[in-house]
Amino acid sequence: MTDFSSVKGKVAVVTGAADGLGKAIALCYAENGMKVVVSDINAQKGAAVVDEIAAIGGEAVFYQTDVSKEDDVKGLIDFALASYGKVDGIVNNAGISAENRPTHEYSIEEFDRLTAINLRGVFLGMKFGVEAILKSKAPGGFVVNVASQAGVLGNSAMGIYVSAKHGVVGLTKSAALDYAPHNITVNAICPGTIRTSIWGDAPEEVIDQYAKLLSPNGRLGDPKEIAHVALFLASDLARYMSGSTILVDAGSHAGKVTPVQWSHPEILE
């Protein structure tokens, strides 16, 4: 089968699904016939995503979760099993950014908070999520961890974010080997710069400047462009793909850009 219909009826838990990439993934999964357990720390916005899914004829339920808390994540997975009787996959997407500063200027509290959400949260999602996938005997089980380009490249003034995302990539690679014998795939999506609320209140012109600076094609990514990759990873088309770090960043990780004049710009006319 070379379309995405293999995802129909699969149950997926998506963390941080009230906004941004998680919301786009939840909507895309539901549009393609998956049953989605939307989870987020923000109950109001999470419930609104469930309503949006219902409005397009999809199936979803909401569970409020702080991914840094063991009891919350355990409760989320129990809720998913109670709601749909099985779990086929989990998308560990919830994450936060940090202020930009040199490493020594971060406080210990900032490091602990970011690491608790961006790394511990992914570990907890995998710990309880994979247990449920194993119990469900899902024939096409999958884990998608949303890391970042910062999971494979260093970045000045982002040390604590970069270290947590490298940790997510490390967990992904190791778990891929742990669960390959059980036919569960474990992959990391590493987005570049995507237009979501993680940008906070940054003015449009600042975002535009960043896009030109960070993205070789000159624009920020759309959350849907991450969701489509997450859909592929949930499908049976991706059963031979595991332990991969998939960069979705318009090529910005590929190297440096040298601006040159084209000899034949008329080709574009």
Ligand SMILES: NC(=O)c1ccc[n+]([C@@H]2O[C@H](COP(=O)([O-])OP(=O)(O)OC[C@H]3O[C@@H](n4cnc5c(N)ncnc54)[C@H](O)[C@@H]3O)[C@@H](O)[C@H]2O)c1
């Ligand atoms: N947007 C980008 O440019 C970009 C680039 C690379 C990686 N990422 C990663 O993608 C993921 C999603 O980011 P986004 O841009 O969609 O951000 P976002 O801020 O738009 O959405 C994040 C969601 O996570 C939720 N959340 C925050 N803390 C939580 C917690 N403790 N428990 C549960 N939910 C929590 C928020 O309420 C929100 O709904 C993050 O892991 C982020 O690091 C984003």
